[in-house]
Amino acid sequence: MAPLLELKGITKRFPGVLANDHIDLTLEKGEIHALLGENGAGKTTLMNILYGLYSPDEGEIFVNGQKVAIQGPTDAIKAGIGMVHQHFMLIPVFTVTENIMLGEEDVKVGGFLDRKKAAQKIMRISDQYKLNINPNAYIRDLPVGAQQRVEIVKILFREAEILIMDEPSAVLTPQEVDELFKIMRILVDQGKSIIFITHKLREVMDCADRITVIRGGKVVGSTTPKEADTKKLAAMMVGREVELKVKKTKAKPGNAILQVEDLKVLNNQEQFAVDGVSFEVREGEVLGIAGVQGNGQTELVRALTGLLTPAEGKIKILGKDTTKEKPRFITELGSAHIPEDRQKDGLILAFPVSENLVLNSYQHEPFSKGIRLQFDEIDRNGKQLVDKFDIRTPGINTPVSNLSGGNQQKVIVAREFSRPIKLLIASQPTRGLDVGSIEYIHKRVMEKRDAGCAILLVSTELDEIIQLSDRIAVMYRGKILDILNIEDASKEILGLLMAGIKPSEEMKHKVTKEEQLITT
Amino acid sequence: MEKQKQVQKKQSATAIFFEELSKSSGLVTFLAILTGILISGLLVAFTTVEVYQAFSVSFWGGIKEIVKTAWSTYSTLFMGAFGNPKDIVAAFQGGDALTIRRAINPFFESLVQATPYIFAGLSVALGFRVGLFNIGAEGQIFIGALTATYAGYAITGLPAFIHIPLAMLAGALGGAIWGFVPGFLKAKTGAHEVIITIMMNYIAFKFTDFMINGPMQDPNEYTPKTPWIQESAQLTHLFADPIRFHIGFFIALGVAYLVYWLLFKTTWGFELRTVGSNPNGARYAGINTTKSTVIAMSLAGSLAGMAGANEVLGLNFRLVPSFSSGYGFDSIALALLGKNHPLGVVLSALLFGFLRNGSRQMQLKAGVPIDIVSILQALILAFIAAPAIIRTIYRLKKPDIEEEGVRVSGWGGK
Numbered sequence: 001m002a003p004l005l006e007l008k009g010i011t012k013r014f015p016g017v018l019a020n021d022h023i024d025l026t027l028e029k030g031e032i033h034a035l036l037g038e039n040g041a042g043k044t045t046l047m048n049i050l051y052g053l054y055s056p057d058e059g060e061i062f063v064n065g066q067k068v069a070i071q072g073p074t075d076a077i078k079a080g081i082g083m084v085h086q087h088f089m090l091i092p093v094f095t096v097t098e099n100i101m102l103g104e105e106d107v108k109v110g111g112f113l114d115r116k117k118a119a120q121k122i123m124r125i126s127d128q129y130k131l132n133i134n135p136n137a138y139i140r141d142l143p144v145g146a147q148q149r150v151e152i153v154k155i156l157f158r159e160a161e162i163l164i165m166d167e168p169s170a171v172l173t174p175q176e177v178d179e180l181f182k183i184m185r186i187l188v189d190q191g192k193s194i195i196f197i198t199h200k201l202r203e204v205m206d207c208a209d210r211i212t213v214i215r216g217g218k219v220v221g222s223t224t225p226k227e228a229d230t231k232k233l234a235a236m237m238v239g240r241e242v243e244l245k246v247k248k249t250k251a252k253p254g255n256a257i258l259q260v261e262d263l264k265v266l267n268n269q270e271q272f273a274v275d276g277v278s279f280e281v282r283e284g285e286v287l288g289i290a291g292v293q294g295n296g297q298t299e300l301v302r303a304l305t306g307l308l309t310p311a312e313g314k315i316k317i318l319g320k321d322t323t324k325e326k327p328r329f330i331t332e333l334g335s336a337h338i339p340e341d342r343q344k345d346g347l348i349l350a351f352p353v354s355e356n357l358v359l360n361s362y363q364h365e366p367f368s369k370g371i372r373l374q375f376d377e378i379d380r381n382g383k384q385l386v387d388k389f390d391i392r393t394p395g396i397n398t399p400v401s402n403l404s405g406g407n408q409q410k411v412i413v414a415r416e417f418s419r420p421i422k423l424l425i426a427s428q429p430t431r432g433l434d435v436g437s438i439e440y441i442h443k444r445v446m447e448k449r450d451a452g453c454a455i456l457l458v459s460t461e462l463d464e465i466i467q468l469s470d471r472i473a474v475m476y477r478g479k480i481l482d483i484l485n486i487e488d489a490s491k492e493i494l495g496l497l498m499a500g501i502k503p504s505e506e507m508k509h510k511v512t513k514e515e516q517l518i519t520t
Numbered sequence: 521m522e523k524q525k526q527v528q529k530k531q532s533a534t535a536i537f538f539e540e541l542s543k544s545s546g547l548v549t550f551l552a553i554l555t556g557i558l559i560s561g562l563l564v565a566f567t568t569v570e571v572y573q574a575f576s577v578s579f580w581g582g583i584k585e586i587v588k589t590a591w592s593t594y595s596t597l598f599m600g601a602f603g604n605p606k607d608i609v610a611a612f613q614g615g616d617a618l619t620i621r622r623a624i625n626p627f628f629e630s631l632v633q634a635t636p637y638i639f640a641g642l643s644v645a646l647g648f649r650v651g652l653f654n655i656g657a658e659g660q661i662f663i664g665a666l667t668a669t670y671a672g673y674a675i676t677g678l679p680a681f682i683h684i685p686l687a688m689l690a691g692a693l694g695g696a697i698w699g700f701v702p703g704f705l706k707a708k709t710g711a712h713e714v715i716i717t718i719m720m721n722y723i724a725f726k727f728t729d730f731m732i733n734g735p736m737q738d739p740n741e742y743t744p745k746t747p748w749i750q751e752s753a754q755l756t757h758l759f760a761d762p763i764r765f766h767i768g769f770f771i772a773l774g775v776a777y778l779v780y781w782l783l784f785k786t787t788w789g790f791e792l793r794t795v796g797s798n799p800n801g802a803r804y805a806g807i808n809t810t811k812s813t814v815i816a817m818s819l820a821g822s823l824a825g826m827a828g829a830n831e832v833l834g835l836n837f838r839l840v841p842s843f844s845s846g847y848g849f850d851s852i853a854l855a856l857l858g859k860n861h862p863l864g865v866v867l868s869a870l871l872f873g874f875l876r877n878g879s880r881q882m883q884l885k886a887g888v889p890i891d892i893v894s895i896l897q898a899l900i901l902a903f904i905a906a907p908a909i910i911r912t913i914y915r916l917k918k919p920d921i922e923e924e925g926v927r928v929s930g931w932g933g934k
């Protein structure tokens with residue numbers, strides 16, 4: 001029998017890049033097929049072609065052995081292909097039902113929308129696949145994980161057999177990721193098939209049935225979790241051996257660079273998202289902030305970087321009171337910020353790479369003289385950073401929006417690391433990056449630390465926190481429950497703290513001994 | 521499909537050329553203009569009695585009549601905008617200066633009409649670049665005209681090379697104040713600039729009326745009019761009558777270049793464009809978005825104000841109540857047509873100038889209502905705003921633009 005889906009010789013060129021180079025891929029019914037590859041390898045492009053967002057320059061697509069011409073998403077949906085986009089396509093002020101009904105003609109009765117019928121169908125789908133969706137909830141009230149499930153329902157609502165998921169786990173908390181994998185299993189058990197993209201090798205090992213690795217737009221190999229291990233996969237992706245763990249020397253902390261005293265910050269709903277937090281970060285150390293997303297980390301970082309004015313408390317950077325200062329002042333003091341949402345805060349998508357690389361230094365020589373921008377210097381800087389940080393782009397004048405997700409992240413990292421900084425505030429610095437780039441950025445972070453930079457690392461990746469931090473603060477409901485030295489931290493203790501439970505002294509002691517070997 | 525692909529591979533240079541072009545918006549713009557012209561032509565034809573009469577006789581006669589009507593409409597439009605080529609040739613052969621001036625006047629008159637469009641179009645385009653919707657250009661034009669008039673007649677004894685710039689600047693300043701207010705309100709209170717600028721328009725209209733009827737009325741006149749501006753403030757006319765072409769056109773081009781330079785070559789422009797493209801990103805980058813909003817609206821106002829100044833100092837030489845141009849409203853469309861780029865604005869201002877000037881002739885000679893030009897402009901814009909229509913009609917390939925998701929984070933929270 002013919003496989004469910006077959007891609008043959010898919011080729012796609014963009015000006016200056018061969019994004020897909022004769023890619024063959026087959027998807028069997030009822031399997032989870034993981035697509036792995038470095039940043040810019042061409043995964044998203046391939047999926048966009050499958051979903052009809054791009055038209056391929058060459059190649060053919062077969063569904064159930066039948067050749068299909070996919071000119072747009074409508075054709076894709078007709079062929080039973082649905083896509084969960086990394087950036088959700090939902091309208092926050094609409095309910096789940098309304099969002100799902102958008103553009104769905106079948107639910108019309110005599111020109112009117114039959115909400116009830118749609119809601120019933122949503123309930124049925126939600127029950128069948130254990131998606132736990134309330135059709136009447138407003139999107140804006142749902143956590144990210146639930147929004148993603150709404151996207152899944154939306155696809156199933158349109159009777160999709162093949163689900164495409166582009167980095168579905170990148171925006172989720174570890175708990176949500178586990179849930180997602182359970183749902184994916186239920187889906188394939190009931191006969192659906194899934195292609196999913198991720199950069200997290202462990203996820204691939206945990207949940208894929210088959211793995212295809214793409215590099216430089218070409219398929220470099222196909223394997224299964226049984227045959228492969230993470231090291232091997234990493235090597236396949238990047239084309240060389242990758243050290244999955246950075247070597248870390250003991251920190252030699254110096255003076256306090258960032259001091260936070262009893263900080264309280266309000267969120268949009270006028271609640272204390274940060275509720276009395278105190279800590280300091282010293283020269284030459286990494287303070288990790290662990291915690292489930294949504295426990296005040298976002299607001300904390302925004303307050304520290306001047307994007308939000310705290311309600312109470314005090315922030316000092318390099319001895320200066322910056323509690324009420326603007327971002328420019330804080331940046332000029334020598335503080336760098338890698339924002340959590342790269343497209344919202346960190347980049348001007350429509351601007352070229354080179355201009356994004358001077359986004360917060362354009363006002364200084366050599367990038368400008370007086371009010372005149374010096375494009376020679378801006379370009380020179382752009383070329384240099386693109387080389388140094390291995391940003392895959394056709395050129396420095398390409399708009400950042402044309403870069404792959406991971407390469408967009410690299411633009412931010414390159415910009416922030418290339419300035420003379422004394423404090424680095426990094427939120428999810430490696431979100432969406434491939435293992436090679438993570439390795440690179442982790443090494444740079446360690447270099448910065450050893451050069452005396454104070455680093456505040458906010459990450460929901462526990463592994464990342466444990467690997468890089470010298471001390472770990474755990475945030476829960478706007479408060480820091482505890483700050484542990486890395487020697488005293490273990491996944492188990494951190495897990496408890498993240499759930500809001502303070503472990504007993506005795507337990508701390510016990511776990512420390514057992515797990516210390518693993519973490520260092 | 522298999523065969524189709526083969527054929528595609530062997531595509532000729534022309535096919536590739538078109539494919540490449542189709543990715544640029546220039547072709548879409550051009551085709552939008554063309555399609556607009558075609559459809560408006562049909563509209564004219566179907567509102568003409570003769571066409572129906574001809575159809576009642578025979579079908580082909582009807583078709584012929586349609587072509588004839590459309591042709592005569594557009595040829596008068598063309599001649600109204602550029603002059604009648606035959607007349608021009610004849611005039612130059614005759615050698616009489618006045619006849620020559622008369623023959624070439626339509627072309628220069630179109631440039632005269634295009635001049636305020638350039639200023640006002642730049643105003644709206646600058647606003648758009650910073651993410652602001654300046655509906656207030658019309659009001660800013662009025663205030664600019666008012667202040668320029670005042671500087672034009674109240675200040676005496678200056679040489680022209682000082683008085684002209686001074687009066688222009690007075691117009692710019694008046695417009696700037698009118699732009700500053702909505703900018704300030706938006707920045708400080710979040711009041712939407714669309715509403716405020718619309719309100720400011722009404723205030724500007726009434727305020728101008730009041731000034732002409734009262735404080736600024738010429739005491740020697742019974743009807744409300746301001747005094748004539750000093751000769752030293754008048755924008756130099758470059759030809760003798762009836763050609764009204766004056767240096768305002770070159771000032772406008774100069775200002776367009778200045779706006780281009782400011783937007784794309786300076787740190788200020790970088791900040792403004794950043795704010796316009798991604799306000800969150802701008803804040804992150806340490807740009808003062810409040811300040812940028814105020815500056816942008818003030819600058820936009822000053823540009824529109826110059827349009828008003830240009831009209832008074834270059835053409836009318838005094839302000840009368842009927843001073844109502846409509847330039848400000850047209851320029852919103854114009855800026856969009858010009859892709860909010862100064863060069864694009866100049867080009868579409870020229871187009872609008874030609875259309876506006878040509879349409880008068882069309883009304884006079886072909887008896888076609890002037891409104892058809894508004895319809896034409898509207899159609900062109902509709903097609904530009906919805907490039908998908910144009911792409912479908914002409915089977916153009918859709919450009920590879922990454923589909924932008926609705927970003928939840930960008931919506932709910934401010």
Ligand SMILES: Nc1ncnc2c1ncn2[C@@H]1O[C@H](COP(=O)(O)OP(=O)(O)OP(=O)(O)O)[C@@H](O)[C@H]1O
Pocket residue numbers: 014015017018019037038039040041042043044045046392393394401402403404405406407432920921922
């Ligand atoms: N719309 C576009 N215009 C031009 N180039 C593009 C466009 N979209 C993608 N590219 C280029 O194609 C290549 C593949 O990009 P793609 O987004 O498919 O990578 P990816 O494998 O998904 O990477 P990541 O893991 O970083 O998301 C990149 O070099 C990218 O710069």
Ligand SMILES: [Mg+2]
Pocket residue numbers: 043044045166404405406
């Ligand atoms: Mg991608």
